[in-house]
Amino acid sequence: VNLHNKTALVLGGGGSARAVVAGCSALGCGRILVAGRHPQRLKQFLADVQCLADHLEGVPWSGLSAVLPSVQLVVNTTPVGMSPAIEACPLNPGQLECLGPHTWVYDIIYTPRPTTLLRQARARGCATIDGLVMLVGQGAAALRLWSGRHDVDEAAMLMAANAALAPPESPICASV
Template sequence: MTSPGTIGASTGLVGLLGDPVHHSLSPAMHNAALQAMGLDWVFLALPTPADQLGSVTQGLEAIGCRGLNVTIPHKQTVAGLCRELSPLAQRVGAVNVLVPHAEGGWFGTNTDVEGFYSPLQEAESDWSERRALVLGCGGSARAVVAGLTELGCTRIQIAGRRQTVLEDVMAACGSWSPQLETLLWSDDEILNDALEHSDVVVNTTPVGMASPSKPEAAEASPLSTHQIDRLKPGSWMVDIIYTPRPTRLLQLAAAQGCQTLDGLEMLVRQGAAALRLWSGRQDVPVEIMREAALAQLTPQA
């Protein structure tokens, strides 16, 4: 075994498949955790075009890769390449973690769900009789709906701009989340009512996410100030975006008296859950992963 922080002939490989992946915080947080755990592994971001996903997963299996994270745009497609799926991955219809299968191939599961609900569960232990509103109905929304269902929310509403997409989400999630209802974002009266009565609102849209090429995007919010005024003080506002920190949405919600949570904690928690699956160990240093991710987001002096 090589010394911690070095790479040798015996070093094991774990990594992230996606396109693009150059912006990912996963290598920093995972490699910090691997070093703290004394594991002779290295985590790499592996850019993977959609038409090469099958070849890449087969090749990585052949060389003994210890495990993989999967991100946009492959979370749904990779499910069809797995030898076996966890019940949760089957329900959500998305895979973000691959674990080597004992009989060859990959076991696919989903830790995004745990990454979403675990910090909320730690903050408040009882979510029964709570109402939730999910903004957006893309791939991330399904994991959020699953997490809210796991928490025990009594009523979950999901707001989208296209009726056909909402129908697809209901068809996919309605059977395992009987609390789920849909509403059109353009129906102001129904949306305002949902905002007024929700105990937790979750933004799964990309509105408000900044990047080096689009810094002005940080000024946007998926909810107007008028809509923010409808929120109950003391309720939760969760934004799965973490650039910038805080997003404009979370700033407005905090000023309204809401409790806030951003997507960095979801990223850290899903990564920690994945590392437990790959390593078979429970001593994953979540705080070290969080600090490493934060260091990547913080401009260096």
């Protein structure tokens, strides 16, 4: 995904959101919006990360419908959609309606696969990415750091992770 001069929307304001803001800035996003449910926490988050990005703006959760049509990337960094509430979605139906086929939706949650957010985004024609890519990237970075090896095969790691998280095949029962 080419993010140069594009607009990204980060849902949430925790540690993962900080990393996503830094990553979006490093990839050249022209505008980074951060949405939070709690105005005071959002204000503090923006103050904490302002050094990471030049074009950073806060958006109240109630204002998401107004900005969603203009963003090219939405990244969910909230826990909404994780176990045990796997049917939950961080965006309500009206907000989901604002997503267009030009929008990439990235949910850092890697299980369940896909999350409700990603299922809904796909139904709207959006391209989607789940959190397994991030998990594998973190694992590869750790291997490089700890082992000193730079030939870590992330593609093979992703294939293995996908296989490990795939639904089990039906057991074959044989009568004796």
